[in-house]
Amino acid sequence: MMGAMPLRRHPALLALLTLLALASSSCGKRYVDFSVTNNTAIELHAVEINYPGGSFGTTKLAPGQTFHYHFKSLQNGKLKLGFEGPGHKWISSDGPAWSQGHGGNIQTTIDADSRVRWETTGG
Numbered sequence: 474m475m476g477a478m479p480l481r482r483h484p485a486l487l488a489l490l491t492l493l494a495l496a497s498s499s500c501g502k503r504y505v506d507f508s509v510t511n512n513t514a515i516e517l518h519a520v521e522i523n524y525p526g527g528s529f530g531t532t533k534l535a536p537g538q539t540f541h542y543h544f545k546s547l548q549n550g551k552l553k554l555g556f557e558g559p560g561h562k563w564i565s566s567d568g569p570a571w572s573q574g575h576g577g578n579i580q581t582t583i584d585a586d587s588r589v590r591w592e593t594t595g596g
Contacts, residue, residue: 504543504544505545505546505571505575505577505595506543506577506579507524507544507578507579507580508539508541508580509534509539509540509580509582510582510583511534511539512537512582512583513559513583513587514585515558515559516533516535517533517534517557518534519556520533520540520554520555520556521554521555522542522553522554523555524544524546524552525548525550525551525552525571526547526548526550526573527544546572549571549573550571551571552570552571552591553566553567554566554568556583558587564587564589566589568589568591569593575595576595577593577594577595578594578595579592580593
């Protein structure tokens with residue numbers, strides 16, 4: 474007669490059950506991984522990102538530096554990036570529309586002419 478075997482004797486089954494438990498516990502928790510990179514030759518100031526339901530930012534972003542942030546979109550709407558560029562001029566860029574609860578990656582790059590390039594996956 475065959476008895477029940479403890480899960481510790483079946484590491485593949487234990488790993489599968491663990492992954493399933495983690496996947497089901499994260500349902501509905503879709504987050505956005507955001508990054509902005511300064512590809513200019515000067516330090517940028519008052520970098521601010523507005524997303525549906527909130528905002529975040531950093532006081533400065535050195536040349537070549539990337540700022541990362543992780544958020545959950547709470548409403549539907551457009552993303553927007555603003556910063557103080559050369560000559561203390563305020564520069565802003567409208568980004569893509571983003572929906573409540575959607576996750577993904579957003580990578581923005583500010584180039585030498587203070588133009589902003591948006592790249593997204595997900596959403």
